[in-house]
Each structure stands twice: as C-alpha cells, then as structure tokens.
Amino acid sequence: MSFIRDLRMAVRSLARLPTLWITVALTLALGIGANVAIFSVVRAVLLRPLANRDEDRLLYLRQSAPGIGETNATFSVPEIRDIGSGLKSIKELGTFSEVQFTVVGLGTPREIPAGVVDGHYFEVMGLRPVLGRLLTPADDGQGAAGAVVLTYPFWRDSLHSDPSVLGRPVRLESQTGARLATVIGVLEPSVPYPVATEIIANIVTSPHHLSATMVTGREHRMTEVFGRLAPGASVDRARAELRSVYGAMVAAHPEVYKPESHFKIDVTRMHEQINSRANTILWILFAASGLLFMIASSNVANLMLARTVRREPELAIRSALGASTAILRRSLLAESLVLCGSGAVAAVALAIPMVAVLGRYASRFSVRASELTLDFSLVWFGIGLALIASVFLAFIPRLPSADAPQGGLTGRGTRVAGGSSRRLRVFAVTQIAASFLLLAGACVLMKTLFVLEQTRPPFDSANVLALNLPLMSFGRTSQQVDAFYRDVQRRISALPGVEHVSSGFSAPWRDDQRLSIAFQFAAQGAKRADSQDFRAKFRTVSPGFFDTFGVPIQEGRDFNDGDKEGSERVVIISQSLAKMLYPGQDAMNHTLRWTDGVMKFIGVSTEPRRIIAVVPDFDDENIIPSSAMTIYEPIEQEQGWNGRLFVRAHQDAYALVPAISQTIHQMSADQPVEKASTLGDVRAEVLSPDRLNAVVFGGFAAVALLISVVGVGGVLAFSVSGRTREFGIRMALGAPPLNILGIVLVEGVAMAGIGVGAGVMLGLALARVIARYVTAIHQPGPLAFVGSAVVILGAAIVASAVPAARAARVDAVEALRSE
Numbered sequence: 001m002s003f004i005r006d007l008r009m010a011v012r013s014l015a016r017l018p019t020l021w022i023t024v025a026l027t028l029a030l031g032i033g034a035n036v037a038i039f040s041v042v043r044a045v046l047l048r049p050l051a052n053r054d055e056d057r058l059l060y061l062r063q064s065a066p067g068i069g070e071t072n073a074t075f076s077v078p079e080i081r082d083i084g085s086g087l088k089s090i091k092e093l094g095t096f097s098e099v100q101f102t103v104v105g106l107g108t109p110r111e112i113p114a115g116v117v118d119g120h121y122f123e124v125m126g127l128r129p130v131l132g133r134l135l136t137p138a139d140d141g142q143g144a145a146g147a148v149v150l151t152y153p154f155w156r157d158s159l160h161s162d163p164s165v166l167g168r169p170v171r172l173e174s175q176t177g178a179r180l181a182t183v184i185g186v187l188e189p190s191v192p193y194p195v196a197t198e199i200i201a202n203i204v205t206s207p208h209h210l211s212a213t214m215v216t217g218r219e220h221r222m223t224e225v226f227g228r229l230a231p232g233a234s235v236d237r238a239r240a241e242l243r244s245v246y247g248a249m250v251a252a253h254p255e256v257y258k259p260e261s262h263f264k265i266d267v268t269r270m271h272e273q274i275n276s277r278a279n280t281i282l283w284i285l286f287a288a289s290g291l292l293f294m295i296a297s298s299n300v301a302n303l304m305l306a307r308t309v310r311r312e313p314e315l316a317i318r319s320a321l322g323a324s325t326a327i328l329r330r331s332l333l334a335e336s337l338v339l340c341g342s343g344a345v346a347a348v349a350l351a352i353p354m355v356a357v358l359g360r361y362a363s364r365f366s367v368r369a370s371e372l373t374l375d376f377s378l379v380w381f382g383i384g385l386a387l388i389a390s391v392f393l394a395f396i397p398r399l400p401s402a403d404a405p406q407g408g409l410t411g412r413g414t415r416v417a418g419g420s421s422r423r424l425r426v427f428a429v430t431q432i433a434a435s436f437l438l439l440a441g442a443c444v445l446m447k448t449l450f451v452l453e454q455t456r457p458p459f460d461s462a463n464v465l466a467l468n469l470p471l472m473s474f475g476r477t478s479q480q481v482d483a484f485y486r487d488v489q490r491r492i493s494a495l496p497g498v499e500h501v502s503s504g505f506s507a508p509w510r511d512d513q514r515l516s517i518a519f520q521f522a523a524q525g526a527k528r529a530d531s532q533d534f535r536a537k538f539r540t541v542s543p544g545f546f547d548t549f550g551v552p553i554q555e556g557r558d559f560n561d562g563d564k565e566g567s568e569r570v571v572i573i574s575q576s577l578a579k580m581l582y583p584g585q586d587a588m589n590h591t592l593r594w595t596d597g598v599m600k601f602i603g604v605s606t607e608p609r610r611i612i613a614v615v616p617d618f619d620d621e622n623i624i625p626s627s628a629m630t631i632y633e634p635i636e637q638e639q640g641w642n643g644r645l646f647v648r649a650h651q652d653a654y655a656l657v658p659a660i661s662q663t664i665h666q667m668s669a670d671q672p673v674e675k676a677s678t679l680g681d682v683r684a685e686v687l688s689p690d691r692l693n694a695v696v697f698g699g700f701a702a703v704a705l706l707i708s709v710v711g712v713g714g715v716l717a718f719s720v721s722g723r724t725r726e727f728g729i730r731m732a733l734g735a736p737p738l739n740i741l742g743i744v745l746v747e748g749v750a751m752a753g754i755g756v757g758a759g760v761m762l763g764l765a766l767a768r769v770i771a772r773y774v775t776a777i778h779q780p781g782p783l784a785f786v787g788s789a790v791v792i793l794g795a796a797i798v799a800s801a802v803p804a805a806r807a808a809r810v811d812a813v814e815a816l817r818s819e
Contacts, residue, residue, distance in 0.1 A: 002330075003330060003334065006330055006331050006333075007334045007338060009331065009334070010331070010334040010335040010337075011338055013335065014335065014338060014339065020303065021339065021342065023303065024300050024303055024304075024342075024343065025339060025342040025346050026343075026346065027296045027299050027300050027343070027707060028296055028297075028300055028339070028340055028342075028343025028344070028346075028347065028386070028389060029344075029346035029349075029350050030292065030296055030350070030703055030707070031289075031292050031293035031294075031296030031343075031347075031385075031389075032293065032296075032343060032344055032347035032382050032385045032386060032389075033346070033347035033348070033349075033350035033354060033382075034289040034351075034354065035290065035292075035381070035382070035385055036347060036348065036351040036374075036381055036382040036385075037289075037350075037351040037354035037355045037374070038282075038285055038286050038289045038354075038358060039286065039289075039381055040351070040355050040358075040374055041282060041285075041355065041358045041359060041362050042282050042286050045275065045278050045282060045362055046278065046279060046282060046283075049271075050190070050191055050270065050271060050274070051127070051188060051189060051190040051191070052125055052126040052127060052190065052191075052270070053126030053128075054126055054228075055126065055269075055270060055271055056269065056271075057228050057229040058124075058125065058126060058226065058227075058228060058229075058269065058270035058271075059090065059227040059228065059229060059235070059238065059267050059268070059269060059270060060224075060225075060226055060227075060268055060269070060270050060273040061075070061083075061093075061225040061226070061242070061265065061266075061267050062265070062266050062268070062273075063075055063079070063221075063263065063264070063265050064263070064264055064265075064266070065261045065262060065264075066262045066264075067258075067260045067261040067262040068518075068535070069518070073263075074221045074222055074223055074224055075095075075221055075223050075224070075225050076217055076218050076219060076220050076222075076223070077215050077216075077220075077223070078217070078218040079218060080093065080095060080223065080225055082245070082249045083225075083246060083249065083265075086245040086248075087227075087238075087242065087245060088230065088233075088241065089229065089230055089234075089237045089241045089242075090227040090228065090229060090230060090233070090238050090241075090242070090267075091227075091228045091229065091230040091231075092120055092123070092227065092228050093120065093124065093225055093226065093227050094117065094118060094121035094122070094123070094124030094125060094225075094226045094227070094228075095117060095118045095120075095121060095223045095224065095225055095226075096115050096116070096117050096121060096194065096223065096224045096226065097115065097116045097117075097206070097209065097222050097223045098113070098114075098115060098194070098195050098197075098222075098224075099114050099115065099116050099174055099206055100112070100114065100174065100175075100470065101114040101172045101173065101174055101201070101205075102172070102470040102672055103170055103171070103172060103173075103199065104170065104171040104173065104474075104670055105168060105169060105170035105171055106158070106159065106165075106168070106170055106183075107158060107159070108672075109670045109671075110672045111468060111470040111643075111672055111674055112154075112197075112198040112199065113195060113196060113197050113198055114172075114198060114200065114201060115195070115197045115199075115201070116200075116202070116203055116205065116206045116209055117135060117200055117201075117202070117203070118137075118140055118202075119135055119138065119140040119202070120137060121135065121200075121226070122135055122149075122187075123136075124226050124227065124228045125226060126228070127187060127188060127190055128188050129149070129185040129186060129187060130152065130186050130187070130188045130189075131155075131166060131185055132149075132166045132184050133184055133185045134149055134184075134185050134187065135147060135149060135184075135200070135202050139202040139204075140202065140203060140204075141204070142204065142210055144202060144204045145182065145204070146172070146179050146180055146181030146182065146201065146202065146204055146205045147181055147182060147184045147201065147202045147205075148172070148181045148182065148183050148184065148199050148200070148205070149183075149184060149185045149186070149199065149200045149201070150183060150185070150187065150198070150199055151186075151192065151197055151199065151200065152186060152187055152188060152189045152190070153189075153198075154198035154199065155186045158198070165183050165186075166183055166185070167182060167183065167184075168183045169181070169182055170182070170183060171474060172201065172205050173470065173471065173472050173473065173474060174206060174207075174208070174471075175208075175471050175639075175642075176207045176208035176211075177207040177208075177473060178472075178473055178474035179205045179206070179207065181205050187200065191274055193270070193273070193274050194224050213600065213601040213602075214601070217597075217598075217600075218253065218256050218597075219256055219596075219597040219601065220598060220601035220602070226270070227267070235267065235268070239266065239267050242265055242267055243264075243265060246264075246265040250263055256597070278362060281362075281693075282362060285358075285696070285697075288438055288441070288697065288700050289700070291434040291437060291438055291700075291704065292434075292438070292700055292704055293385065294430070294434050295430075295431045295434045295435060295704045295707050296707055297389050297392060298427040298430050298431045298434075299427070299431060299707045300339070300389065301392065304336065329394060329395065332394045333390065333391070333394035335394075336390040336394045337390045339390075340386040340387070340389045340390040341386060341390075343386060343389075344382050344385070344386035347382050347386075348374075348382060351374055351382070352374045355374045357696075358696070425751055428755070429751055429754050429755040429758065430755070431704075431707065431755070432752055432754075432755025432756065432758075432759065432792060432796070433755045433756070433758040433762060434704065434759070435704040435705050435707075435755075435759075436755065436759030436760070436763065436788050436792055437759055437763055438697070438700050438701040438705075439701040439705060439788040439791060439792065440759070440763055440785055440788040441697055441701070442694070442697040442698045443783070443787050443788055446694045446698060447783065451624070455623060455624045455625070457508075457619075457623075457625065457679075457683065458551070458616060458617060458618060458619060458625050459508075459551050459618060459679075460549055460550035460648070460679075461508075461678065461680045461682075461683055462678060462679075462680045463499075463649045463650075463651070463653050463678065464549060464550075464647070464653065464678060464679045465647040465648075465653040465654070465656065465657070465676060465677070465678055465679075466507040466508075466644065466645075466646055466675070466676075466677055466678070466679055466682060467645045467646075467647070467660065467673060467674070467675065467676045468507075468645075468672070468673075468674040469485070469488070469641075469643055469644070469645050469664070469671065469672070469673060469674075470643050470671075470672055470674070471640075471641050471642075471643055472668065472670060478640070481640065481641065482636065482640055482641065484667070484668070485503070485641040488645070488663075488664060488667065489501045489503065489542070489645070491663050491667070492645070492647060492660055492664075495656065495659050495660065495663065497650050497651065497652075497655065497656055498647055498648070498649065498650075498656060499648045499650050500544055500547050500548040500647070500648040501544070501548065501645070501647050501648075502541065502542045502543070502544040502545040502547070502548040502645075502646050503541070503542045503545075503635060503641065503642065503645050503646065504539065504540070504541045504545055504635075504644050504646060505538075505539045505540050505541065505642050505644065506539075506620070506642070506644055507646075507675075507679075507682065508620035508679055508682065509620065509621070509623070509679070509682050509683055509686045510675070510677075510682045510685075510686075511644070517537065517538070518535040518536060518537050518629070519535060519536065519537075519538055519594060519596035519599065520533040520534065520594070520595045520596040521533075521534050521593060521594050521595055521596065521631070522534065522592065522593055522595050523581045523590060523591075523592040524608075525582070525590060526581040526582060526590075533595065534580075534581070535629065536573075536577055536629045536630060536631045537629060537631070538594075538604070538630075538631060538633070539630055539631070539632045539633070540632070540633050540634070540635045540638045540639055540642060541559070541632050541633075541634070541635060542559070542634070542636075543558060543559040543560050543561060543634070545558075545632075545646070546615055546618075547648075548646045548647075548648045549618070549646070550648075551615055551616055551618055552615075552616065553572075553613050553614075553615055554575065554613075554615060554616060555586075555613060555614045556572070556611075556612045556613030557612055557613055558572075558613065559572070559632075559634040563634035563636065563637060564634070564636040564637060565636060565637055567637070569605065569607055569608070569609040570609055570610050570612045570633075570634065571592065571609045571610070571611055571612070571631050571632060571633055572611070572612060572613040572614070572615055572631075573587065573592075573611055573613075573614055573615075573630070573631055573632070574614070574615060574616070574617050574618060574629060574630040574631075575614055575615065575616050576617050576628055576629055577628075577630065577631070578611075578614045580629070587611050587614055588611055588612070588613075588614070589610060589611060589612075590610075590611050591608040591609060591610050591611070592608070592609055592611065592631070593606055593607060593608045593609065594606045603638075603639060604638055604639070605637075605638070609633070615632075617630075618630065623683065623686060623687065647660065653678050654678070660673065660676070661673045705791070705792065737808035737809070738808070740804075740808045741804045741805065741808040742804075744803055744804035744808075745797065745801070745804050748796050748797065748799060748800025748803075748804070749793060749796055749797060749800065752792055752793050752796030755792070756789045756792055756793065759788075760789070763785065
C-alpha cells in the first residue's frame, strides 16, 4: 500500500510539471517504440519458426563456382541424379525450377512468377494443402496430366478464396510452348522460397523440362535442390557426405568441372538460408535502435538528475525527519515508473506505424516481412525496457544522508552537486558518442545513394518505355508467332508520338536474373595471356534496338530485316569487348563462335558469326555502369521473340500506353501487356532499397542527434543555473559578457569533442569487427567521420548558444544578493 501511495504522490508531483512529464515520455517513447517495432520485425523475419513440418531437418543445397563468378549455380538434372543416388544422411531430395507462366483461365491472362517441381518437393518441404491436394510422385513423368497448385496469397488476393477453383482447367504459356493443366489444390501459408511464386506446377507443364537437353545436359543448370535430413543425422555429417559424393562426381567429369572454375557444394538449414539476406541488415538496425534507446535513456537521466538536484532541499528535509534511504529511493522509483510507464504507452502507439514502415523496408530483403503488423505479444518487451529505464533513473541520483543533511537544509544543494554535475556530463558525452556512430553510418548510406543518384546511364532512360509482352504460342506455328510479333512492332511504330520501336532480351535493371549470365566463346585471332576462356554476356535484339536507346553505332552497321534464319550469322559487340579481343586493331569482320556447353541446351547455334559493328558499352545490369563485355545477335537468327518491347517516345512515354495496349489487344485479346514503365522509373525502383536504407538510418541519426543536442543544452542550462554566483563574481571583477559567453560555449564544445573522440575510436573498432564477419557492408571512410564530427560539433555550438547567452546576461548585483 505504501508504494501505491508513492505512485499517487508521483502522479500529483509530475502533474505540476507537465513539460517535464511530456518531454520524458516522448523521449522514452522514441527509444522504446523503435526497439519494439524493430524487434517485432526481427522476431517475425529471423526468429519465428517456419510453417514447414520439422523445419530443423529441412536443408538447402547450394552449388557454386567462384572461378567463373557463380555464387549459386543451381543444379542440372544429371547432377541431381548423381548426388541423390549416393546420400544416406539426407533422406530425400526435392527440386524446384523458377519459370514464368502466362496463365489463361484464372481471370485476365497475365504473366505470373511460378515454379515447376518434382513430385517429392512438397513432402520434402513438409507443407500441407488448405484445399484439395498437393503434387506427389504420381504427377511425375511425360504421361502425367498437367497439375497446378495455387499459393495461398494468390488464391486469397486474386481469386478471393474461391473454393470452386479446384478442378478448373487452365492454359500455361511459356517461352518453350503451351500446356493445359488443372488446378488440384491450394498450398498452406508458407514462406515462398527461393522466389515468391503464385502457382506451382508439375514438370510436365514445362516442355523444356521434359526435353532431352534438360534431362541429359550436365551443364544446363536451372534447378534448386532441397533435402530432408534422415533421422539421427546431423547437418555436419550430411555436409561431409555430400562433399564426398560431389567430389567423386567432379572427378568423373573433368571436361565440365574445370579446376579453374573451383566448383564446390554446400548445405545449410533452410531457416538460415531464408534469413541470409535479411540477417545482417536487421541485426544492424536492431543495434541502431539499441543506440537510440541508450541515447534516450541518457537524456532522460540528465533531466531526472537535474530535477533531483533541485529537489535536494526537499529530500534532505525528508531524510532529517526520519525517511530512510530505501524510502527515498522508493519514491524516486515510483516517479520514474510513472514517467517510463507513460513513455511505454506512447511507445506502443508509436510502434504501430513504425512496424508498417519497417515491414515494407524489410520486405526488400526477406519475403517473410510482407504484411507485418505489430505483434502485441511483444508488449512485454516494451514493458521490460521501461522497467530497465525506471530502475536506471531511480538509482542514478545521489541521495542526501540523514547524518549530513545540512547542505539541503541550508539551501545550498545546487552548490554541492558536483557529483551530479559530473554524471550529467558523462550522460551527455555518451549520447554524443552514440549519435556519432548512427550519424557516421547514415553518412555512408547517404553517400552511396548520392553516387547512385548522380550516376547517369549510358543510354536514354527518360523517354524509353519498357513493356512485357509474354510469348503466346497456343494454336500457332513458330512462323505465325514470329509474324505476329513483327506485326506488333510494325503497328506500334505507326502510332502518333512513337519515334522508335524494338525488342530485346530483357529490360535493363528490371530483369536482373536474365542479365548476369556470361558464356564462353572463341574469337578469330584473339588469345588471352592467361590462356583462360573468353566470356561475354549474350543478348538478342531486333533491328533498331540501339536507335531506340539512343546508342550510336561507332563502326559498322545495325542489324536489318535481312539478318534472319538462313542468312549469314552476324553479331555486334561492345567497345570494351572489341578492345580486349583486338587491342589496337579493327574488330570488324573477324569471326567468333560460342564454345560454352550450355549453348546447345538453350538452342543457340555454335556456328561462326561475323562481327558487323561495334557499339559503346551498354551496361544494362548495373546502376553504376561498368565495362560491358556483350555480344548482340539478331533476334530472328536465334531464339525468336523474347517478350520485351521497347518504345522511344517523342515526349510523354506514358501517354502512349493506352494506344499501345489497345493496338495489341485488337490483334489478340489474350495477349498480356504488362509492366509498362519508363526506364527512368525502373531505375528509380531499383534505387528504392538504397533510398530506404538512407531514410531509415538517416531518420534514426536525426532523432538521436536531436535528443543529444537537447541533452547538451540541458546540461549547460543546469550548469549555468548552478554557476550563477560564480558568473556574478567574475562580472563584478570586470569580466566582459563575451568572456562568460565563451566559457559556456567552450564547455559545450568540449563535451561534444570528447563524445566525438569516443565515437571515432568506438566506430573504428566496430568497423574492423564488422568487416571481419560482414564483407558486404560499406565501411565508413574519413569523409563520413569528418562530416559527422562537423555536424555534431556545429549542433553542440547551437545547443550551447541559449544557455551561454543566458549566462552572459547575468546581473552581478542580483547574483551576489541571491547568495
């Protein structure tokens, strides 16, 4: 009951100081709210169990070849067959291949991300249906009927959870042909890995997966492999066994697994693999929120220390009247509980929108972050932080002793508060050091964003419209398909406002999975000093492609309508590739041919091709352009329509979209026209994760800096109030007001300087530790440290100006009379 009385007294006491109460509550709300929000994201993304049955036994297999730049090379069918036949620690393997299907029969025809899996996949993954059934080994084989499983979000959002969808026939169009299938089930809510998909189909729905090139091509890798640990087996044992089996396979095929490619295999738990991209960024964000909590708590500690010093006469009287140290400390604890409890309530209200923002941010790194909301079961986390802050605030102040209460009783409490004043400065320096770390990290991200924003692409991106026109071949011969898409380009080029129309392999920056592959080739009269194979990226484009992007042909001619199947095979190469192959020479009319074993599996001829032109480097993969080793082939000599249309407009490219869509739908009502966007907007979308990084960490740094500046100002204000007599004596002895002003300003800058120095040393140490474990994180350079130091020192001067001006206005006579 006595503690409840203390709480009531604390509420009445704080009600007389609403400014202090609101300031402390809001400061703590920022620190606690940020931590609750971020921990909600961390828990949901990194710590929450998967929906998969026995997830601790679920494994992800990864093949890599660092020598040729492949960090995750996926697997081919022969490789999966060889590996699976020799394993005992892994009970079963399931396979998944990413494909793009254009689905007809489930609403408006459109291209959707999909997966093709074998009959063991769902059993290995430990997933169940919420409607119908999933794929089984009975759905494998060339004679099986096409079957489709819908993912839960697609069924819920696109089909409105319609149970009658079971048994519905659909048509699946892909680059390799069209197939009919039937919807057999809906998958339970689960993490979509390795990619977010809307449907998952059996292998027979993809003609390419049943082809001889897929079944026999050891170098034709396009399949992810998952496994399930056998009972009693460990991951280490499975890894050792897997590497042994893999080593035997590599030794048996030296023509495929060349020593310089450094092929290797690894296995990890599925949970760890899913979190691999989000792991680093979220824990760093959690550490940043911890710094913010420390800054907020230090600032509040400053306010409470200052308040306690001013209450020393009251506390001294209570001590003299018999109140023990425990009773006084309990009253301070009650007051700090009221303050921190208010902050915790405000923190929960603040955390709700923060979780929504951070969820969208985290979804850039993990599919598990989609549709996140505040987990109210984590309110205990905020309460825990509030309790920690309460105890911290209650036990920081020094209490007067009953044996020596004279200072408080005589009213000289503020002059004997040297220990409290030192602690105020320690907390202020701590805030500045923590703010410096956040600010330096934000500077790194902002510098990265600035460089990306200022870098201009090597081609026109403002008025070039990119559209996805998925290949539709059902009921058409290959000749009819080619004629249809040629007619599409011809009709669109005749629309008013259209300057150029062309088609190509992929949209710059957007189709990143299509862009990074490089293949081996040999060139007439060219050899590398290190005897390694030449490698270049492969692009198929239509005539007029370079005109559409405003890229001039430096030498030679563009492709034309005569460059088709049956005519002389020709290529155009990039400037960097020409210089590498023929330094100081003319590359024109030399021949080259593909030597990569993959080419025969994807239908690309290995016949010699004559170089007919050289173009400037056209880096369509990286925001910051680099040397582009690229070989361009005419689209009608290779794979045919690739599904990407590019339109260069005279003015507003978006104004052409309705006319383009109408023109195409008049030709074929089923033809999807999707993702119409200028390349400038595609680039902006690609940059959005970097913008989010800068905004999130910049916001943390700005809030931390604001709290720290307020803390410095508060410490100096308290110092000025305690040194009024000293300043009065100085001015009575002839010290000018500017001298007094300088004393206070120097004190503020000194605190900031010590904080910055501590922050620099701590930042350098942390940078070295992080670099040891996380190579992908940009390390802060001198500019980040110097810029952050300048900002903090400048802010400290501003924060010091108000109490300094107050000190300079001290009236010497009034100051001495008050003493």
